[in-house]
Amino acid sequence: MEHITIKDIAKALNLSTSTVSRALRGSHEINPDTKRSVMEYAEKFNYQPNPIALSLKENKSRSIGVIVPEIDNPFFSQAINGIEDIAYNKGYQVVIFQSHESYEREVINTQHITSRRVDGLLISLSGQTTNVEHLKNLHDKGLPIVLFDRISDEIDTHKVISDNFEGSFNGTEHLIKTGRKRIAHIAASPHLSISKERVKGYLAALAKHNIPVDESLLKYCNYGLQDIEFVIDQLFSNETPPDAIFTASDRLALGCLSTLKKRNIKVPEDIALIGFTNLKVAALLAPSLSTIVQPALDMGKRSAELLFDLIENTSKLPKSYRTFKLYTELIVRNSSVMKSDEE
Amino acid sequence: MEHITIKDIAKALNLSTSTVSRALRGSHEINPDTKRSVMEYAEKFNYQPNPIALSLKENKSRSIGVIVPEIDNPFFSQAINGIEDIAYNKGYQVVIFQSHESYEREVINTQHITSRRVDGLLISLSGQTTNVEHLKNLHDKGLPIVLFDRISDEIDTHKVISDNFEGSFNGTEHLIKTGRKRIAHIAASPHLSISKERVKGYLAALAKHNIPVDESLLKYCNYGLQDIEFVIDQLFSNETPPDAIFTASDRLALGCLSTLKKRNIKVPEDIALIGFTNLKVAALLAPSLSTIVQPALDMGKRSAELLFDLIENTSKLPKSYRTFKLYTELIVRNSSVMKSDEE
DNA sequence: TTGTATGCGTTATCAC
DNA sequence: GTGATAACGCATACAA
Numbered sequence: 001m002e003h004i005t006i007k008d009i010a011k012a013l014n015l016s017t018s019t020v021s022r023a024l025r026g027s028h029e030i031n032p033d034t035k036r037s038v039m040e041y042a043e044k045f046n047y048q049p050n051p052i053a054l055s056l057k058e059n060k061s062r063s064i065g066v067i068v069p070e071i072d073n074p075f076f077s078q079a080i081n082g083i084e085d086i087a088y089n090k091g092y093q094v095v096i097f098q099s100h101e102s103y104e105r106e107v108i109n110t111q112h113i114t115s116r117r118v119d120g121l122l123i124s125l126s127g128q129t130t131n132v133e134h135l136k137n138l139h140d141k142g143l144p145i146v147l148f149d150r151i152s153d154e155i156d157t158h159k160v161i162s163d164n165f166e167g168s169f170n171g172t173e174h175l176i177k178t179g180r181k182r183i184a185h186i187a188a189s190p191h192l193s194i195s196k197e198r199v200k201g202y203l204a205a206l207a208k209h210n211i212p213v214d215e216s217l218l219k220y221c222n223y224g225l226q227d228i229e230f231v232i233d234q235l236f237s238n239e240t241p242p243d244a245i246f247t248a249s250d251r252l253a254l255g256c257l258s259t260l261k262k263r264n265i266k267v268p269e270d271i272a273l274i275g276f277t278n279l280k281v282a283a284l285l286a287p288s289l290s291t292i293v294q295p296a297l298d299m300g301k302r303s304a305e306l307l308f309d310l311i312e313n314t315s316k317l318p319k320s321y322r323t324f325k326l327y328t329e330l331i332v333r334n335s336s337v338m339k340s341d342e343e
Numbered sequence: 344m345e346h347i348t349i350k351d352i353a354k355a356l357n358l359s360t361s362t363v364s365r366a367l368r369g370s371h372e373i374n375p376d377t378k379r380s381v382m383e384y385a386e387k388f389n390y391q392p393n394p395i396a397l398s399l400k401e402n403k404s405r406s407i408g409v410i411v412p413e414i415d416n417p418f419f420s421q422a423i424n425g426i427e428d429i430a431y432n433k434g435y436q437v438v439i440f441q442s443h444e445s446y447e448r449e450v451i452n453t454q455h456i457t458s459r460r461v462d463g464l465l466i467s468l469s470g471q472t473t474n475v476e477h478l479k480n481l482h483d484k485g486l487p488i489v490l491f492d493r494i495s496d497e498i499d500t501h502k503v504i505s506d507n508f509e510g511s512f513n514g515t516e517h518l519i520k521t522g523r524k525r526i527a528h529i530a531a532s533p534h535l536s537i538s539k540e541r542v543k544g545y546l547a548a549l550a551k552h553n554i555p556v557d558e559s560l561l562k563y564c565n566y567g568l569q570d571i572e573f574v575i576d577q578l579f580s581n582e583t584p585p586d587a588i589f590t591a592s593d594r595l596a597l598g599c600l601s602t603l604k605k606r607n608i609k610v611p612e613d614i615a616l617i618g619f620t621n622l623k624v625a626a627l628l629a630p631s632l633s634t635i636v637q638p639a640l641d642m643g644k645r646s647a648e649l650l651f652d653l654i655e656n657t658s659k660l661p662k663s664y665r666t667f668k669l670y671t672e673l674i675v676r677n678s679s680v681m682k683s684d685e686e
Numbered sequence: 687t688t689g690t691a692t693g694c695g696t697t698a699t700c701a702c
Numbered sequence: 703g704t705g706a707t708a709a710c711g712c713a714t715a716c717a718a
Contacts, residue, residue: 001457001485005711016689021713031687048458052398053711056694061395063438071427072623072640077420084414084441093459095406095436098427114344115391116436142344254627280415283568284597297415348695359705364697374703396695399710 004045013037024049055117063093064307065118067109069101069126069150073223074250074281075296076124079148082300083122090308092119101189101223103128110134120144120307125152127189127222144310148303151193151323158306159323160299164194164276167292167328168201168246171274174290174330175244176209180272184217184235184242186228186252195220198248198276217242221252228255232263244272250281253289282331293329302326347388356380367392398460406436407650408461410452412444412469412493416566417593417624418639419467422491425643426465433651435462444532444566446471453477463487463650468495470532470565487653491646494536494666501649502666503642507537507619510635510671511544514589514617517633517673519552523587523615527560527578529571529599530591538563541591541619560585564595571598575606587615593624596632625674636672645669 006024010017015034022030023038024047041047055061066083068076080096087094095118099106106126111134113121121143123135132152139145139157148160175183185202187195199218206213216238219231235242247253253275260267267273273289278296285291302324349367353360358377365373366381367390384390398404409426411419423439430437438461442449449469454477456464464486466478475495482488482500491503518526528545530538542561549556559581562574578585590596596618603610610616616632621639628634645667 001460001481003460003711006713007711017712018690018714019688022688025713029687034687048454050399050460050711051458052395052404052460053694054713055395056393056399056696056710057712057714059694070424071414072417072420072424074415074417074420077415077417080439081413081415081441084439088440093438093455096423096427096439097431098424111391112436115394117344117346117393117395138344258627284601346695349697350695360695361697361706362704364695365704368697372703377703393695396710397697399694399712400696400698402710 003050004042004047005050006047008045009038009041009047013041059117060119061117062091063095063116063118064120064122064304064311065095065097065113065116067097067099067106067113067121067123069099069124070223071096071098074254075149075278075294078278078280078296079124079300079303082297082302083304084300086301086304086308092308099126099129101127103131107134110138114138114141114143118143120146120311122146122148122303122307124148125150125192127192130191144307146303146307146310148299149194153193157321158303158310159321160303160306161193161197161323161325162294162299162328163325164197164328165201165204167276167294167330168198168248169205170201170328170330171246171276171290171292172202172205173208174332175246175272175274176205176211178272180244181211182214182217182240182242183211183244183246184219185246185248186219186221186231186256187248188221188223188252190220195248202246223249223251223255228252229259229262232256232259236263236265242271244274247273247275249275250277253277253285253291254281257285257289276328290333291331293331295326295328298326346393347385347390348393349390351388352381352384352390356384402460403462404460405434406438406459406461407463407465407647407654408438408440408456408459410440410442410449410456410464410466412442412467413566414439414441417597418492418621418637421621421623421639422467422643422646425640425645426647427643429644429647429651435651442469442472444470446474450477453481457481457484457486461486463489463654465489465491465646465650467491468493468535470535473534487650489646489650489653491642492537496536500664501646501653502664503646503649504536504540504666504668505637505642505671506668507540507671508544508547510619510637510673511541511589511591512548513544513671513673514619514633514635515545515548516551517675518587518589518615518617519548519554521615524554525557525560525583525585526554526587526589527562527585528589528591529562529564529574529595531564531566531595533563538591545589566592566594566598568598568601571595572602572605575599575602579606579608585614587617590616590618592618593620596620596628596634597624600628600632619671633676634674636674638669638671641669 006017006020010020023035084094097109132154146158151159221227221231247256277291278294282291282293349360349363353363366378427437440452475497489501494502564570564574590599620634622636625634625636
């Protein structure tokens with residue numbers, strides 16, 4: 001892969017590299033003729049400045065790192081879509097890493113990230129992560145970081161989340177209002193901020209409607225299909241099984257739907273189902289599933305925008321960091337069932 | 344984001360940068376004591392070599408570019424998962440671009456890719472792409488390229504695909520053998536290699552079983568949900584609607600399932616459905632959908648491995664390029680229905 | 687207006 | 703065994 005350099009142009013045109021550089025950069029302190037001839041030559045031989053040389057010089061890479069638990073998760077792939085969108089417009093490249101829900105892998109990834117000299121980091125924590133020293137260190141060293149979705153209180157930076165409490169509260173209350181009495185909640189890893197908030201919302205809705213909490217209806221679940229099958233079988237081995245399930249994520253909703261089908265438990269006839277999902281999954285699952293829609297794409301975009309704000313203003317200190325809550329939207333489906341329940 | 348350099352170490356230890364460099368690289372022509380003290384200092388202050396400087400020197404970036412139509416598509420996100428896996432082990436970073444099924448965007452992305460000096464390119468063509476000069480150019484300039492899934496005959500390089508013809512043939516034949524007479528096929532963009540191969544397989548299966556081709560049952564469809572709804576409504580406005588639908592991708596299968604549900608057409612009671620999907624989607628949709636499973640993860644891994652082969656052997660010419668076909672797997676579900684149909 | 691010199695971080699090539 | 707120097711591609715302070 002050969003590339004033409006400024007030096008080549010200079011040689012060909014009998015100029016110095018600095019003159020060529022100036023011409024290319026559109027400097028005004030240059031002879032219009034020289035400029036034109038340089039531009040023509042550059043055009044003709046498809047000159048493209050070497051970004052690596054620039055990076056070395058300016059000590060920045062024009063790339064941002066993104067660490068997500070799994071790329072192959074509808075929520076995160078859609079968030080990355082949004083991130084890529086913003087980065088593309090800013091002329092940055094997006095470098096992807098997966099933690100695979102492993103704390104160790106996340107730590108290793110943060111090391112790679114810094115050794116790669118990315119200009120900023122977007123991260124959603126792994127389900128195993130309880131200690132965030134690895135991120136604190138980076139942040140203390142001045143790396144702009146934005147946390148999204150799965151955040152930690154211990155890091156003082158911008159964060160973007162959806163309104164997990166409210167979404168969870170609304171979803172649970174919807175189930176209550178449609179007559180459900182035994183509402184199970186399947187949450188993701190108990191370490192995650194999103195899990196905690198969603199459980200809070202679930203409990204708050206039950207409390208508001210004076211429904212006693214049954215601990216056996218609150219399950220934490222990994223993302224594997226076996227895990228969710230196990231959890232659902234547990235729920236249904238209960239003396240009085242749930243009449244509704246509220247799941248905390250895309251994957252759990254999908255897994256739940258599939259397991260229920262396997263077990264021949266009909267949704268929504270036998271059991272009501274509502275899930276936190278991103279917009280695309282919600283659309284695809286319509287109309288069998290009511291959903292609390294998380295703005296995955298927007299979360300990606302918003303996070304990236306905030307990160308670029310930080311990157312482009314690293315000089316301006318001190319910053320005041322904020323946590324941005326994006327609205328969730330409750331989409332109610334199976335209206336026929338709703339009606340019968342509402343009587 | 345401050346980083347310690349070789350120069351810093353040299354200054355601190357009263358050595359020259361070359362000595363430090365040698366010590367760090369584990370050269371043998373060096374005093375063991377010097378080496379140890381350098382290593383200790385580097386360890387203590389967490390020295391990390393600057394990959395950008397390395398890149399400039401070696402004229403390679405230790406990164407590979409990946410261009411996919413949409414990250415947020417289960418097939419591609421899983422393929423990227425595989426790519427990331429291999430790249431991670433090789434110590435390469437993965438830079439992601441989306442063409443958004445747009446030819447123009449794809450061309451622009453290839454320009455970005457080269458300007459970024461990636462060491463290789465993995466690409467799956469956009470649905471609009473018919474002209475591949477932009478890739479030919481890069482390839483002629485010596486950039487290692489591997490095409491996967493959506494390929495073009497016009498580029499002479501390694502390619503990795505699933506056995507689209509066979510998968511399609513088997514899926515269609517399965518529908519025929521279970522008694523279906525009017526089998527519709529919903530394909531993706533007609534420009535795509537995968538579409539062509541799958542249509543061929545579909546037609547071949549019909550031909551083998553002496554089923555006349557009904558042009559009105561063969562539809563090409565974009566990925567938007569509106570598009571698929573439109574197509575399905577078209578199919579069912581037919582005087583004699585289909586009794587089976589064979590869809591050509593994850594997205595089409597999901598969209599089809601969702602639309603049929605919306606229209607209150609029951610699967611598999613009213614209509615049999617079979618789709619090309621990746622493993623995870625197949626698992627999630629079980630047991631409602633029989634699937635021709637494409638090895639998305641493996642395709643990502645295999646493509647990345649081949650790309651690294653090319654990257655690491657750029658000196659060895661000439662190469663003989665190959666097209667690797669990965670097996671698809673037919674997973675038959677709804678066995679109860681099958682039985683009744685098989686009688 | 688243009689050219690020369692320097693530096694970004696690293697390693698390779700030469701000297702000593 | 704160690705150090706000085708050049709080079710990768712570019713931008714810029716300074717000199718002309």
